[in-house]
Amino acid sequence: MAEKIATRHAYGEALKNAGANERIVVLDSDVSTCTMSVLFGREYPDRFFNVGIAEGNMLGMAAGLSTLGYIPFTHAFAAFMAGRGYDQIRNSICYPHLNVKCVGTHAGLSVGEDGATHQCIEDIALMRAIPGMTVICPADANETEAAVKAMVEYDGPVYLRLGRLPVDVVTDFEGYKFEIGKSVQLRAGSDVTIIATGLMVPDALQAADQLAQQGISSRVIDMHTIKPLDQEAVLKAAEETGCIVTAEEHNVLGGLGGAVSETVSSARPVPVVRVGVQDCFGRSGNALKLLEMYHLKADDIVAAAKNAIALKK
Numbered sequence: 544m545a546e547k548i549a550t551r552h553a554y555g556e557a558l559k560n561a562g563a564n565e566r567i568v569v570l571d572s573d574v575s576t577c578t579m580s581v582l583f584g585r586e587y588p589d590r591f592f593n594v595g596i597a598e599g600n601m602l603g604m605a606a607g608l609s610t611l612g613y614i615p616f617t618h619a620f621a622a623f624m625a626g627r628g629y630d631q632i633r634n635s636i637c638y639p640h641l642n643v644k645c646v647g648t649h650a651g652l653s654v655g656e657d658g659a660t661h662q663c664i665e666d667i668a669l670m671r672a673i674p675g676m677t678v679i680c681p682a683d684a685n686e687t688e689a690a691v692k693a694m695v696e697y698d699g700p701v702y703l704r705l706g707r708l709p710v711d712v713v714t715d716f717e718g719y720k721f722e723i724g725k726s727v728q729l730r731a732g733s734d735v736t737i738i739a740t741g742l743m744v745p746d747a748l749q750a751a752d753q754l755a756q757q758g759i760s761s762r763v764i765d766m767h768t769i770k771p772l773d774q775e776a777v778l779k780a781a782e783e784t785g786c787i788v789t790a791e792e793h794n795v796l797g798g799l800g801g802a803v804s805e806t807v808s809s810a811r812p813v814p815v816v817r818v819g820v821q822d823c824f825g826r827s828g829n830a831l832k833l834l835e836m837y838h839l840k841a842d843d844i845v846a847a848a849k850n851a852i853a854l855k856k
Contacts, residue, residue: 553684555579621647668797
């Protein structure tokens with residue numbers, strides 16, 4: 544099996560490679576060796592700015608730079624990008640629809656020992672609720688690289704969610720295509736659809752394998768863009784499989800599960816069972832153990848799939 548790679552590490556390389564575009568400027572809130580924006584800074588020091596632990600100021604600076612024709616990429620841990628920076632993102636970036644990219648790393652429970660204050664499980668909900676914001680959560684290193692390229696070309700605010708934990712590469716296959724707002728079907732199936740995002744995508748594939756051994760056919764969709772959601776793929780899945788499971792390393796309120804539920808409830812009502820953090824804070828501990836403790840593993844997706852199938856009968 545290929546080496547596991549954290550999406551933040553893949554991001555650092557992708558950002559450095561994108562730096563050949565002289566419009567790109569990078570701002571970081573004194574965590575560049577963690578967000579991996581340091582790689583861009585070493586290559587292009589004249590376009591790299593460490594603003595210190597001042598996320599609001601960083602985002603205000605980025606808004607100003609974008610009005611001069613630059614493409615600012617800003618960086619902080621997800622807890623502080625979506626939390627401390629919310630006001631500036633909402634009013635200074637999204638309200639005037641400026642071309643600023645907001646990168647939140649170390650998202651979700653898998654920050655591990657950093658504990659509940661740093662384990663952001665509500666950032667997707669916060670960002671997708673802001674009008675005009677695009678929200679992307681890549682599954683692996685390959686998808687992260689593709690997302691960065693798409694973000695450079697896209698004119699408008701984007702929130703990119705990245706993780707600390709190394710994950711399997713599952714999208715590096717012939718014919719893979721990344722497009723903002725379009726999901727990727729990784730597995731065909733007819734009994735249930737599993738829609739996953741971020742590090743839950745590899746677990747969704749493992750769950751599909753386990754279900755197949757039990758005679759259950761599972762469609763697996765990689766929903767890398769939470770907003771705009773690929774509603775066409777969601778409604779097609781609802782129509783053809785009759786039930787859906789969502790899987791995310793995020794609160795079950797307001798994230799992928801919420802977005803999918805909103806879509807099917809208004810157009811094609813089917814059971815939706817949400818695998819995610821059950822509206823509670825995280826805790827300090829080993830990242831892999833935490834994912835098990837909060838029921839964010841393949842076995843939990845399998846159980847949810849059986850529940851969803853039972854509900855449609």
